[in-house]
Amino acid sequence: MSTLEERLLVTGGSSGIGKSIAIECFKQGAFITIIARNENRLMKAKQEIEKFSVNDKQVVHTVSVDVSKDCTYVEKVLKQAQEKLGPVDMLVNCAGTSVNAKFEELDAGRFEQLMAVNYLGSVYPTRAVITTMKERRLGRIVFVSSQAGQVGLFGYTAYSATKFALRGLAEALQMEVKPYNIYITVAYPPDTDTPGFQEETRHKLLETKMISEASSICQPDHVARIIVKDATQGKFSSAIGVDGHLLAILTSGMSPAFSIADAFAGIICMGLFRFIGLYFLTSFNSIVLRCMVQKEKSGKKD
Ligand SMILES: NC(=O)C1=CN([C@@H]2O[C@H](COP(=O)(O)OP(=O)(O)OC[C@H]3O[C@@H](n4cnc5c(N)ncnc54)[C@H](OP(=O)(O)O)[C@@H]3O)[C@@H](O)[C@H]2O)C=CC1
Numbered sequence: 001m002s003t004l005e006e007r008l009l010v011t012g013g014s015s016g017i018g019k020s021i022a023i024e025c026f027k028q029g030a031f032i033t034i035i036a037r038n039e040n041r042l043m044k045a046k047q048e049i050e051k052f053s054v055n056d057k058q059v060v061h062t063v064s065v066d067v068s069k070d071c072t073y074v075e076k077v078l079k080q081a082q083e084k085l086g087p088v089d090m091l092v093n094c095a096g097t098s099v100n101a102k103f104e105e106l107d108a109g110r111f112e113q114l115m116a117v118n119y120l121g122s123v124y125p126t127r128a129v130i131t132t133m134k135e136r137r138l139g140r141i142v143f144v145s146s147q148a149g150q151v152g153l154f155g156y157t158a159y160s161a162t163k164f165a166l167r168g169l170a171e172a173l174q175m176e177v178k179p180y181n182i183y184i185t186v187a188y189p190p191d192t193d194t195p196g197f198q199e200e201t202r203h204k205l206l207e208t209k210m211i212s213e214a215s216s217i218c219q220p221d222h223v224a225r226i227i228v229k230d231a232t233q234g235k236f237s238s239a240i241g242v243d244g245h246l247l248a249i250l251t252s253g254m255s256p257a258f259s260i261a262d263a264f265a266g267i268i269c270m271g272l273f274r275f276i277g278l279y280f281l282t283s284f285n286s287i288v289l290r291c292m293v294q295k296e297k298s299g300k301k302d
C-alpha cells in the first residue's frame, strides 16, 4: 500500500469481510480502528489482526458503537477515534446485515432496521470523516454493497433496497467530492463465506439458494484483497469474479468509468451482456415458478 491509506476506519471490522479488509490493510502497514457493537468480538478481532503487523508501531484501536443509531453520537465517537488515530485516509463502510424472506413475511420493522444498519449506518460514519477529508484534499470512502445491490432477487426485497441505496449515495457523493481528490468505491461482493453468511444460510429460501448458485461463493480474504486494491486505485465499482465483472458492466449506468479502456469495454460488451442477463433472468423466473408448482403439488401453504 502506498503512504496514502495509512489510517483506516473499518466499520464491521470485527467479523467477516470487514475483518479481512482490516487484516489486508494491516499487512500493508496501515493503522486501523475497527468499529462494531460487541466488545468481546472486537477484542478478539483486534488480537487476530495484530498478529499480521509489519512494524512495531502498528496497533489496532477498537470502537464499540451501533452505527445505525443516533447520528450525533456516531459522529462524536468517530471524531474522537480520529483524534487518537489521526485524520483518516480511508473509511470502509462494511457494517451490515441481511435478511432473506418473502416480502409479506417481513414485518415493516425489518425494512426499517435493515435500512438503518446498511444504509444510514454508512451515512453516519461518512459524515464523521468527510469534512476533514475535504480540508486535507485527500481520502477514500468504500461502501460495501452486494451483487444483490445490482440486481433485485427473490427473498431480498428488504436487503436489496438497502444495497441499491448505497449506490445512489455513492454516485452523488462522488460528484461532490471529486474536486477534493476524494475517491469513492462501491463494492459488489457475491456470497462470501462469513459468520454473517452462515447465519443467513440457516434460514434461506429455496428459491434464493437456487438463484444464488448462478454466482460463486467466495472467501472473505479474497474479497477483501480485491476491494482494497480497487479502492486504493480509486475505482468507483469493485467487482469480484467473472459474473461480478459481467454484472458490473451490465449495471454500470451513469457510474464513473475507471479508465478509457474500461469505458470502451463497457460500450462494446453492453448489448451482449444484456442478452446474457435476460437469459439469467428467465432462468431465475423459471426457478421461482417451479418452486411454486412444487409447493402447490405437495399441498404446502405458501
Ligand atoms: N457475506 C456475504 O455473502 C456478503 C456480505 N455483503 C455485505 O458485506 C458486509 C459484511 O458482511 P459479512 O462479513 O458477511 O458480515 P458479518 O455478519 O460476518 O459481520 C458484520 C460486522 O458488522 C458489524 N455490525 C453489524 N451491525 C452493526 C451495527 N449496527 N453497528 C456497528 N457494527 C455492526 C458486526 O459486529 P457486531 O454485530 O458486534 O456489531 C460485524 O463486525 C455487509 O454489509 C453485507 O451486507 C455483501 C455481499 C455478500
Ligand SMILES: CCCCCCCCCCCCCCCC(=O)[C@@H](N)CO
Pocket (backbone or CB within 6 Å): 098, 145, 146, 147, 148, 151, 153, 189, 190, 191, 192, 196, 197, 200, 211, 212, 213, 214, 215, 243, 246, 247, 250, 273, 276, 277, 278, 280
Ligand atoms: C449478466 C450476468 C448475470 C450474472 C448472474 C447474476 C447472479 C446473481 C446472483 C446473486 C447472488 C446473491 C448475492 C447476495 C450476496 C449477499 O449480499 C448476501 N449473501 C449477504 O449475506
